[in-house]
Amino acid sequence: MEAYCVKCKAKREMKDPKQVTMKNGKNAATGLCSVCGTKMFKIGG
Numbered sequence: 001m002e003a004y005c006v007k008c009k010a011k012r013e014m015k016d017p018k019q020v021t022m023k024n025g026k027n028a029a030t031g032l033c034s035v036c037g038t039k040m041f042k043i044g045g
Contacts, residue, residue: 003042005033014040 005012014031022028022043029042 001029001031001042003029003031003040005036005038005040007036007038008033012040014042 001014001017002011003014004010013034014029015034017029017031020028020030027044031040032038033040
């Protein structure tokens with residue numbers, strides 16, 4: 001899954017994406033940047 005990395009300032013592949021549900025009930029995905037290891041978050045993932 002691809003998401004925007006704020007540290008790399010580019011779209012990167014997300015490593016180990018996990019489906020989560022936000023407080024408002026919407027789906028999202030969280031994981032790590034495959035290049036720098038920063039936490040990534042994608043709403044609607």
